[in-house]
Amino acid sequence: MDLSTADPDAVLDVLDRRLVCALQVDGRAEPGRIAEALGVSARTVTRRLARMRQAGVLRVVRMPDVEDAAVGALLLRVRVLSGRVDAVAQALADRPDVPFVDVMLGGHEVGAVVLTGAGARDRLLYGQLPATAAVTETTTHAVLHAFADAGQWRAGHLTGEEVAALTRPAVPRPAVPRPAAPGPAVPPPLDDLDRALLERLGEDARQSHAVLAAAVGAPESTVRRRLHRLDGLGLLRTHATVDPRLLGMAVDANLWLEVPPGRLSEVGSALAGHPQVHGVFATSGPTNLLATVFCADHGELYRFLTDTLGPLGAARVETTITARAVKRAGVSLRQPPRRP
Structure with missing residues (x-):
């Protein structure tokens, strides 16, 4: 899927920019949580995000863990x-x-x-x-x-309080054993379901649990547990991809x-x-x-x-x-x- 950048002479308005920044903090944040943090209605958040995505202005994808991949x-x-x-x-x-x-x-x-x-x-x-x-x-x-890396960048249109409200509590990350010989850490074991979920989120990180469950053929409760585990492994970092010219x-x-x-x-x-x-x-x-x-x-x-x-x-x-x-x-x- 291509992401068509918008007219470079155009810009997003103030609320659109703030919504992009909200997704920079947490690309999987629900519209209700974004609305509460930014002081707008959930309907407005849903409508604005859908419009930007349909126009090809915004796309949220999963990024690899910066320590393991970079x-x-x-x-x-x-x-x-x-x-x-x-x-x-x-x-x-x-x-x-x-x-x-x-x-x-x-x-x-x-x-x-x-x-x-x-x-x-x-x-x-x-x-x-x-x-x-x-x-x-x-x-x-x-x-x-x-x-x-790019997944950690914030465009700066939110207050510190808004960023804190959107930041998910850190999931304790288990220690990854390193091999006896010098070298990189051993990557965590992933099975076919884990890889299928990560592949789907690499295309669109805002898919709901229900949509993901239907796509991979697993119960929604299982998908929730797996995503929680993958988050703890540092594998659910997201990137809100947008033309920076639209952010000024x-x-x-x-x-x-x-x-x-x-x-x-x-x-x-x-x-x-x-x-x-x-x-x-x-x-x-x-x-x-x-x-x-x-x-x-x-x-x-x-x-x-x-x-x-x-x-x-x-x-x-x-x-x-x-x-x-x-x-x-x-x-x-x-x-x-x-x-x-």
């Missing part, structure tokens, strides 16, 4: 011949193991996030990309630590930072807490920290660089600006037709 992920910067960027971007977006794809300003670079095993990774990096005549260069960064944020920038190793944790944590930042990752490669930032305009991006980033003491910063998002959180984005 570390070891690949951040690709693919340089492409002029005129071939759309084909390369779409080829990457068609892969199920690539949840994020952007075309960068200038039309010669595609950015992508790859979540895959070693075999598929090697085929992509050492076979498929080099064999593509349109690709001139590929830079690969491995994620070493995730300070924040016209500029999406990637900041590739070179930070002294001794300050990497300090700088990453400071940026992760900033409301304009929607992702911060320590990486391998030519730079060691990536921060992704939403800004209202280029002037606000300049102020972020000088006033927020400047005092943190990065030795070098490369700023790249997203011209077009192709895929976000596994959701393909189809751009609106150009005006004549």
Whole structure:
């Protein structure tokens, strides 16, 4: 299913933006709970959310756990011949193991996030990309630590009290045993029903228990118990996918930072807490920290660089600006037709 972005010259009104922010806090929140937290009627919430979803403005999907999925992920910067960027971007977006794809300003670079095993990774990096005549260069960064990802970003149109009212109580997460030899934690055991539920929520995280039960052929009570367990395992994180321009944020920038190793944790944590930042990752490669930032305009991006980033003491910063998002959180984005 494609998500058609709305007219970039349009914006959501104040209540629409607040509803999007409510789903950023809890993508599975019931209309009644959203209504109570925001001080509007449940009918209004239901009608507004249905209108945005039907218009292709908003979609809520499940995101992988940031600790389990992000570390070891690949951040690709693919340089492409002029005129071939759309084909390369779409080829990457068609892969199920690539949840994020952007075309960068200038039309010669595609950015992508790859979540895959070693075999598929090697085929992509050492076979498929080099064999593509349109690709001139590929830079690969491995994620070493995730300070924040897109599922944790909040657009900032809610008060602290409203966010608290919408935040679900934390489900105690069981300790996951690690193998005797050094390596990643052993993933929790999932059966066919768990995987079926997660797959359905990856397409639409707002499906009700009854709809999910009918889809997977299990009793509703069983589905409720399974979702509670999966939530405790950190597997029900959600992402409210919306064109940031509709929230008043016209500029999406990637900041590739070179930070002294001794300050990497300090700088990453400071940026992760900033409301304009929607992702911060320590990486391998030519730079060691990536921060992704939403800004209202280029002037606000300049102020972020000088006033927020400047005092943190990065030795070098490369700023790249997203011209077009192709895929976000596994959701393909189809751009609106150009005006004549």
